[in-house]
Amino acid sequence: MPSSSEAARIAVDRVLCTGHGVCAQTLPGAIVLDEWGYPVLRHEAVEPEAAALAVKLCPARALYLR
Amino acid sequence: MSGSALWYLSRATGVVTVVLLTIVVGLGIVTAGRRRPAGESATIVMGLHRWLSLGMLVFLGIHIVTAILDGYVSISWLAVVVPFTSGYDTLLVGFGTLALDLLVVVMVTSYLRHRIPERQWRVVHWASYAMWLVALFHGFLMGTADQAGLRAVTLACAAIGGLMACWRVVATHSDKERRRTIDAQEWS
Numbered sequence: 001m002p003s004s005s006e007a008a009r010i011a012v013d014r015v016l017c018t019g020h021g022v023c024a025q026t027l028p029g030a031i032v033l034d035e036w037g038y039p040v041l042r043h044e045a046v047e048p049e050a051a052a053l054a055v056k057l058c059p060a061r062a063l064y065l066r
Numbered sequence: 067m068s069g070s071a072l073w074y075l076s077r078a079t080g081v082v083t084v085v086l087l088t089i090v091v092g093l094g095i096v097t098a099g100r101r102r103p104a105g106e107s108a109t110i111v112m113g114l115h116r117w118l119s120l121g122m123l124v125f126l127g128i129h130i131v132t133a134i135l136d137g138y139v140s141i142s143w144l145a146v147v148v149p150f151t152s153g154y155d156t157l158l159v160g161f162g163t164l165a166l167d168l169l170v171v172v173m174v175t176s177y178l179r180h181r182i183p184e185r186q187w188r189v190v191h192w193a194s195y196a197m198w199l200v201a202l203f204h205g206f207l208m209g210t211a212d213q214a215g216l217r218a219v220t221l222a223c224a225a226i227g228g229l230m231a232c233w234r235v236v237a238t239h240s241d242k243e244r245r246r247t248i249d250a251q252e253w254s
Contacts, residue, residue, distance in 0.1 A: 016184065019244075020097065020108050020112070021108045021109075022108050022109045022112050025108070025109040035244075036241070037244060057109065057112050057113060057116070059097050059108075
């Protein structure tokens with residue numbers, strides 16, 4: 001896990017999320033899927049580049065940086 | 067490059083564009099159909115949808131520029147953006163222009179997606195279906211009209227895209243399937 005100074009903090013908008021499961025692959029370790037296929041955040045702090053790509057690839061635009 | 071080489075290049079890139087467009091639309095339909103996430107497929111589908119649409123622009127750009135530079139028929143630069151202004155085959159070139167205009171709108175709104183309300187982005191993105199159909203008509207009736215092989219490619223694209231659109235309409239919401247799977251589990 002990156003140190004807090006260089007890390008990006010991610011969050012999931014639960015209303016927008018439709019459970020595509022993309023974020024669990026773009027941010028392995030930080031996000032896992034529950035048995036319904038919806039994301040569970042393990043760590044908020046992730047590497048900024050990976051976070052930016054994950055936010056970009058979320059089909060429902062539910063993943064965001066805060 | 068001689069005129070006929072440009073013409074062939076324009077037709078070839080046009081056919082490639084229609085094939086890539088069909089693939090991109092199909093990948094979008096798969097994403098919108100919200101299948102249950104299985105392994106890496108959802109991510110690969112999403113990545114391909116985005117980056118193949120960019121790759122398609124290269125072929126589309128060559129298709130348009132070579133069609134105009136080839137002096138055998140007269141298509142003005144204005145006809146690239148304003149539909150139904152081409153001197154040559156006003157209707158069918160106009161279909162191509164219309165598809166390009168729709169493509170520009172769809173791609174620009176997707177690049178600015180983070181600044182546009184989700185519902186408005188979605189409404190604009192639905193124009194992709196119209197764009198795909200208009201592009202198919204443009205390709206089928208015009209570019210490939212006298213080539214059985216090329217015409218078969220366009221027809222195959224129409225069949226595959228049509229089937230996928232049907233699947234999108236009848237596909238059950240994936241949460242419904244999830245509920246069924248979870249209902250079937252043993253409760254501990």
